[in-house]
Amino acid sequence: MNNEWFEKDFYKILGVSKDASASDIKKAYRKLARDHHPDAKPGDKAAEEKFKGISEAYSVLSNPEKRKEYDEQRAMFSSGGGFPRAGSSGGFGFPGGTTSGGFDFSDLLGGVFGGGTRTRSAPARRGADVETEATLSFEDAISGVTVPLRTTSDEPCATCHGTGAKAGTVPRVCAHCEGSGMQTSASGGLFAMTEPCDVCRGRGLVVDDPCTTCHGSGRAASSRTMQVRIPAGVKDGQRIRLKGKGAKGENGGPNGDLYVSVHVESHQMFGRKGDNLTITVPVAFDEAALGAEISVPTLNGAPVRLKVPAGTPNGRTFRARGKGAPRADGTKADLLITVDVLVPSPLSDDERAAVEALRAARDGDDPRAAMLGGGA
The missing domain is CATH 1.10.287.110 (DnaJ domain)
Incomplete structure (x- = not known):
């Protein structure tokens, strides 16, 4: 009042x-x-x-x-x-x-x-921060998802409603700190140090007849399940802070925060490099040698068409812009496409004849000549 x-x-x-x-x-x-x-x-x-x-x-x-x-x-x-x-x-x-x-x-x-x-009166105290973990599929980590998380935290006791006292009784204000929960002690010099009260342990209250559930602490373990939105583009090992979703405060104090450590499962085709997605696609020898236009899958979207220039070497990486993970600013990163030139094995009769014709056409050209020049 x-x-x-x-x-x-x-x-x-x-x-x-x-x-x-x-x-x-x-x-x-x-x-x-x-x-x-x-x-x-x-x-x-x-x-x-x-x-x-x-x-x-x-x-x-x-x-x-x-x-x-x-x-x-x-x-x-x-x-x-x-x-x-x-x-x-x-x-x-x-x-x-x-x-x-x-x-x-x-x-x-x-x-x-x-x-x-x-x-x-009892000082307001901020609720404790709560830690939990969430495991997401690769797709959900990229697109964002709402997941149910069950957390256990130290919250006001349901039996005594956070007073710490048995039903029908109330705590008394700590005479040592006069209810402030803090005490000041001299350090032996010019300065004084303020710290939690030794008598009431910072609560500002002393319980003479404690609650049988929380034994006078006013706090008890409480479990709850909440729906938590994991933002799009979250990375494996990332720690997300959800303000005010932790343990409840005491005597009007603010709630603590919830920290979620995210684990992302691997994907059979796609990987990740920063905000960019990565994929390795097989390319036939003739496609790399003569050039071709191929279809490349994207994550949660339609395939993109990639033009492979003639003479493309194995391991070359191309970039499909805007097909990667969402960035913090709302834009999308890129998809990095690495080609893996396949050597046919075993060779059919026609393939062998074509390769032998290619060898003959090279006329004994040694691709390692530059490496060996002057070293023999």
């Missing part, structure tokens, strides 16, 4: 007595809301502010729990007692030295006191 509420007289704003019934409060609100609604007085800033105050008063007084809390705190505030503070006995300083008893834990530690005393 907001501290500013205790400084306002909601009963006076609605024009009802402090012992007014719920029905009387509703009637008063309806009449005032009708008279001061912005639609009834367009452009009237004063009426708009009046309407906001009326709505705020009704939101508190129409709720039995909020009204009870408001009445109790108004009584304390008006008597000069100020807002409640953490006492050394472990309870919160309500009249008579009693503890809160009936308040919800989240209100007790934060909402009741508002921003002015936030350091006396």
Whole structure:
């Protein structure tokens, strides 16, 4: 609950007595809301502010729990007692030295006191990062895919809702760090060091009667399955960060992140070199020698036509632009096509005759002559 509420007289704003019934409060609100609604007085800033105050008063007084809390705190505030503070006995300083008893834990530690005393409630803590792995086919890694991932992380205990305390009890604010979760110690020189509190281990709270599930830590292992989108073009061994998909935070702290290590299965035809895809295609001896136009498969697409020039040597690589993996900027890399010139074996009679004719046509030309020249 907001501290500013205790400084306002909601009963006076609605024009009802402090012992007014719920029905009387509703009637008063309806009449005032009708008279001061912005639609009834367009452009009237004063009426708009009046309407906001009326709505705020009704939101508190129409709720039995909020009204009870408001009445109790108004009584304390008006008597000069100020807002409640953490006492050394472990309870919160309500009249008579009693503890809160009936308040919800989240209100007790934060909402009741508002921003002015936030350091006396449990500090917000970021959730832990979670690591997991995913194995993808080569095709899914290139095109992107949504996969179900089951993760186990340390999250607020479902039994005590993260308080660490047994049902019916609440933790007390740590007297050592006054609920901040941190302590300052001198280093023996000019500097002081701030570190997690030794007593509450950084929680800002001390549990006297611990929850039997989490043993007072407020955290417990939790498993969940989520659908995770793996972006197109992911590489084998790449680590993907998914912000806010890790373990849940504590006391309003942000969630941790999820890190997914990706393993990509190999493909029977295609490989990868950076963002470029690679493929080796067989080319007949005559196609390499005389030139040809051949069809080359692509991944998840129609084949491309490749012109092999006459005299193409074995191992030459050609480039088919835009047929590779997606890049981070949205463009596509290339497909690198390497030719593998095949030597026919065994030779048919006609093939042997043709090769012998080729040998005769070379007229004893030695392709290694340049290597051996002067070395004999």
